[in-house]
Amino acid sequence: MTKPEIVCDLNQKKWLNLQEAAAYLGFGSKDTFQNWREGVQVSSRSKKMIFLKFYKTGKNIVYKRTDIDNFLEEYQKGKIA
DSSP, X not given: OOXXXXXXXXXXXXXXXXXXXXXXXXXXXXXXXXXXXXXXXXXXXXXEEEOOOOEEETTEXXXXXXXXXXXXXXXXXXXXX
16 A cells, blocks of 8 residues: 655645644654644754644644744754854
8 A cells, every 4th residue: 555645745735744744844753743733852062952833623633834833943943052
């Protein structure tokens, strides 16, 4: 059985499910996104934690594309600082 192909432009879509979010980034898994939702420490020098925002609709979890972008920007800035 092959994975279904995502045929929409993920750069234009506002809300992404897990598979779309991983495809948008080009990496990631269920565990990666769960860890990000629960919080990651930005650096060993800082105790600052950042969290990926998510929205739960029933049993489904979705992410705003802009929240994913903001999370990664904040994470990268923390690693550089």
